Amino acid sequence: QxxxxxxxxxxxxxxxxxTISCSGSSSNIGSNTVNWYQQLPGTAPKLLIYSNNQRxxxxxxxxxxSKSGTSASLAISGLQSExxxxxxxxxxxxxxxxxxxxxxxxxxxx
Amino acid sequence: QVQLQESGPGLVKPSETLSLTCxxxxxxxxxxxxxxNWIRQPAGKGLExxxxxxxxxxxxxxxxxxxxxxxxxxxxxxxxxxxLSSLTAADTAVYYCARDLRxxxxxxxxxxxxxxxxxTVSS
Numbered sequence: 375q376x377x378x379x380x381x382x383x384x385x386x387x388x389x390x391x392x393t394i395s396c397s398g399s400s401s402n403i404g405s406n407t408v409n410w411y412q413q414l415p416g417t418a419p420k421l422l423i424y425s426n427n428q429r430x431x432x433x434x435x436x437x438x439x440s441k442s443g444t445s446a447s448l449a450i451s452g453l454q455s456e457x458x459x460x461x462x463x464x465x466x467x468x469x470x471x472x473x474x475x476x477x478x479x480x481x482x483x484x
Numbered sequence: 485q486v487q488l489q490e491s492g493p494g495l496v497k498p499s500e501t502l503s504l505t506c507x508x509x510x511x512x513x514x515x516x517x518x519x520x521n522w523i524r525q526p527a528g529k530g531l532e533x534x535x536x537x538x539x540x541x542x543x544x545x546x547x548x549x550x551x552x553x554x555x556x557x558x559x560x561x562x563x564x565x566x567x568l569s570s571l572t573a574a575d576t577a578v579y580y581c582a583r584d585l586r587x588x589x590x591x592x593x594x595x596x597x598x599x600x601x602x603x604t605v606s607s
């Protein structure tokens with residue numbers, strides 16, 4: 375059972391906008407920043423979003439992040455087939471005094 | 485461009501100790517203020533943070549693994565290592581080493597990753 379809760383699956387059609395949620399509590403998302411990772415099959419995770427809504431160099435602006443209260447969201451606009459992957463949220467938890475991952479969301483492009 | 489590469493045994497026996505090494509190239513592990521992390525992922529499951537090393541001097545560990553984990557550094561070889569003791573089948577996973585983006589203490593902003601190495605715990 376992950377400290378950060380994500381839906382196990384999400385789906386969309388090419389060109390569509392999809393969002394993936396990450397729910398936490400006052401000890402994690404409510405008081406610290408959130409990061410998002412994309413993991414393509416058989417590869418290492420890739421940092422997509424850090425500090426709630428910042429994109430590392432090279433990440434397309436189709437990917438955006440937001441945070442409100444104890445929840446965060448990753449939005450992908452103009453969905454492409456190559457976006458089919460697992461997505462993980464992550465952040466610091468003050469109660470555990472360490473970083474935690476969400477359980478992951480498998481995104482399917484129909 | 486910083487690159488990381490994990491190495492170590494692919495098969496370890498139950499109750500034994502796992503030793504993995506992460507070799508860093510394209511940058512010095514002792515320069516800058518970065519966190520050097522170990523992450524693992526059981527097959528078909530999610531990611532689990534194991535622990536991290538900061539500026540070659542301090543370490544933080546996942547509380548659930550703390551009694552079994554040691555992370556150390558060899559600056560002369562530009563490597564950092566993971567030791568995990570008292571192994572069980574539940575420790576079977578792909579193990580990744582990773583460096584964070586900017587040395588931010590209260591986050592997990594890992595922008596450089598190794599390719600991962602599969603470790604199987606079995607007799």
